[in-house]
Amino acid sequence: MFFRLALSSLWNRRGSAVLTFLAIAVSVFVLLGVEQIRHQARSSFGNTVSGIDLVVGARTGDINLLLYSVFRLGNATNNLAWQSYRDIAADPNVAWTIPISLGDSHQGYRVMGTTTDYFTHFRFGQGRSLALAMGSPFSDLFDVVLGSEVARTLGYRLGDELTLAHGLGSTSFSRHDANPFRVAGILEPTGTPVDQTLHVSLEGIEAIHIGWQGGVKLPGLPATVENIKEQDLTPESITAFMVGLKSRLATFRLQRQINTYPGEPLTAILPGVTLTQLWQMMAVMENTLRLISALVLLASLLGLAAMLLASIRERQREIAVMRAIGASPWFLLALVEAEALLITVGATLAAVALLALATSASRDALAERFSLFFDSSLITPDSLVYLLAIVAGALAIGLIPGITAYRRALQQQLG
Template sequence: MLIKLARLSLWNRKGTALMTLLSLTLSLVLLLGIEHIRKEARSSFTNTVSGTDLIVGARSGQLNLLLYSVFRLGNATANVSWATYERIAKHPQISWTIPLALGDSHRGYRVLGTNQGYFEHYRYANQQGLSFAAGEQFAGVYEAVLGAEVAKQLGYQLGQEITLAHGVGAVSFSEHKDKPFVIKGILAATGTPVDQTVHISLEGIEAIHIDWQQGAPMPGRKISAEQTLEMDLTPKALTAFMVGLNSRMATFVVQRQINEFRGEPLTAILPGVALAELWQMLSIVENILLLITLMVLAAGLVGMMTTLLASMRERQREVAILRAVGASPWYVFWLIQLEVLLLTLVAMLLSAAVLLLTLFGVQDWLAAHYGLFISVMPFSTETLYWAAGILAAASVLACIPAFVAYRKALTDGLSVKL
């Protein structure tokens, strides 16, 4: 009877009940949605690089190395010499390496000098490799492969020529105008910094700097693009390189050997560990997000209580009738509690459905346009804790109108103030 009464009483006030349900559902969708995105962002962030066992650069801090090698943020303090790179690459435990040479840019996007190993071994997210949206790898010296966002933002097509600029500013005064690059390939979106990178070969990097010295063109000495091709384009230095090992067991041994390398001061980092550490630093953002979500939920719940409190006036008669037929004040208390739980439960189910449908709808679109791979399943065991917590919070807040009803039942008794 209690459930029937609660249900029918809510149905009787369906206008306000539906509005309450709507606002509560919206805030729950926000809560679950933001919570899901928060988790996805963390896993997507920590999966910016995967499959790489070590990242090696000149001696510096772990975060610094991670930032400039993976996120193309900031600059390297020093380079790694080509000789050192070649020596380490021959280490018996090392299966593959990806050389990284940074320092130039194209209209604000970083230029990365690398080799074919990059397209072969670079992995992100769940061991996902790079794939081409159009074209193919660079083969020649003056060929470039664009990240998805570079191509999209600048509207580049295959076969177009681009000039690279020295330095990393959006506007550069010293461009490598004499040696333009042809776009050979465009990568599919990955949702990682790869999307914002212009990739060229290490020889290409060497070629555009062949007539430069100390970061400026040598006056009076111009070597044409064609002449350059005749010359030795073996790189002299790298910014950093990624390392894949034969066995993950060897990670710490190799890391230690590199850190203690006699030839020049180097730092080897475990990208997973460094990424997790970086995310820790960003956890304040995560916490603020969580806080906002909780506020939204609180607003939703308080809204529900307000509506219920407001309805107590019109329900005075209901309470008096129930008392007359023998209901105790506690019965009235639980009636209100049950109404709140019913509303909250329905709102939770609705919001889960809305979220599932939304995710299902936008998943492909997000992957195609932003390289964001969001899982369609926003629920985990953690969601159950959330659900329990929300119900508990609702029930605690429901004590306010329920207690008002209880007091009414106790003091007003059979009197119906009209």
Template structure:
């Protein structure tokens, strides 16, 4: 206890340099923990976004582009799929079910998805979970809308509220379909997927709000909401569609069949394998971030070592007095080990707290921008190993000034040489 008290008082005399070293270590620990948490939960969120869907089909472009706009609602399609082609592929003998997807509109920054009621039946996430309603039910009326949990939460919507959709991704007065308001008929339970960020309406509703629009602009001839009900609202095109097979052994054969479809250029992707490709691409950035975090940790520990070494001359009398009053060699070394331990431990605690703060700030941003949900969790075994490794490295780095101080204390005596 006496040695700990001496170490604490000695460190207090040099608090500015040691605090800066501790803050540097805290930043590196925070970066390591945040990167590790986002890496693990981001991968889980990616993998769990869509499951039990054999193929996703869209206009021919790139697999990652098709996956991003059809599953993650990021970006836009290069072209649409004709309704005729969709119906023909849906009628293939290998096809068990299909779910059409129509994107392009928005509501206050959230994407609008036009689909049919099979979406709520066949969409699976997190290894096979069904979509469930927290309140209300799926759309029945032409102007019904089903909200994802984050949409309802962020915009404080409840059942029966009226909402207005906008043409495109920018919500301006000019782009709004204000003459055809929708009623909130249902709110989905949270899934931790882009579904939470989506407003769901029927394909016929998408057609209804565009009956008096031409080439992306409102027509001078207006058609009322009630008049639109009486019109034939069969879609001419859709953005993409999900497809399930009767027999999964036919997946690659069906994929090749769609990719060689002659009526129009289409692309069929396996969502699971494409998700893996996407994650591997992001994994390179993850490795770079982890390497940077370790370098920051190393620089923080080197800063602490530099601080301890730079004060050795100032502490010669202190070490000599300790030896003359009976301190053993291990007391001198232990004094430096304790100081280093306090600096690194303080950095680890600050870094742990800072990592929670960063996760709290990043959580809604990741959901809003990328549809990735991360949970604020207690550190797992690997993260405790990171913290433990930092403590051990700090103790190892403090051995050098401790050994130097021990050797000098015998030579200097009580007289400080100038």
């Protein structure tokens, strides 16, 4: 009966009530959306690599090593010797390794030299393995496997030829045009930096740099494919490599062993720990987004208070009638609070439903383009706290017009 009266009262002022409802629904949608994106971005960020125990590179900072080896951001300070890689890979605790060589590009996309172990052992997300949408891993010296975004953006298909460029710029005048590569495979979307990478063999990287020195092509006729294949294409150095261990109990021992490797200065990092450090550096951005969302919500709740306060002045006759039939001042205060609660709860439920619909409709696109993997848990523990805080805030804001109605009722009683 009480809430039915509150609904009837809101219906009589449905124009302003609907506008307030929409304002709160939009602000709650923004707040929950930001929280959901923050939560999923953090989860997806950590899921860029999965099942990799160590990442090893030349001596540098932990975050820098993670950025250029996993996220293809920045440049390596130095390479590590192939012999050092072979020594560490031969450790009895090592189950598998994935060597990577960076430094070339194609129309702004990074080129990564590796081995076929990359397609076997690399994992992302919740332990998901790479899968080919078409074609097969590279088998010939000048085969290339494209990430999904590279193939989609540049319009490549199986069998197309492309030329790699020296360096990482989107425009390069040092092109390896003597030996074009053939598209042998295209990977399925992963929502990770794999989608923006061209994958070739380590031997292919060595082959295109024959006749080059210091990033400059030496004068003379380029070597033929037959002559190149007859040469020893074992690399002298690589950029970094990923390590999977037989037992994680040996992780810290092997990390310490690599960090004190006598052959050359090396750095071994735990990807999960370094990702946590990287995310802590981004805490300022997270808090800024939260603050903006909270201010938007606060503005909407103040609008709710303004709407209810204005309605009090228009409801003098209604208040007088309710006082005449025995309604107490406390009843009028509770009625205003109930109206604020109904608008806020209804707007919150509408915002949650809209967020669920938007998430479901854009899940695949967000995963493919922005590396955001939305799971089924729409409401996180933090989001639940926010929802309770919104309801509590609405009740607190509703006290402003509620107390006004209470005082007017007392004045009528005294009169």
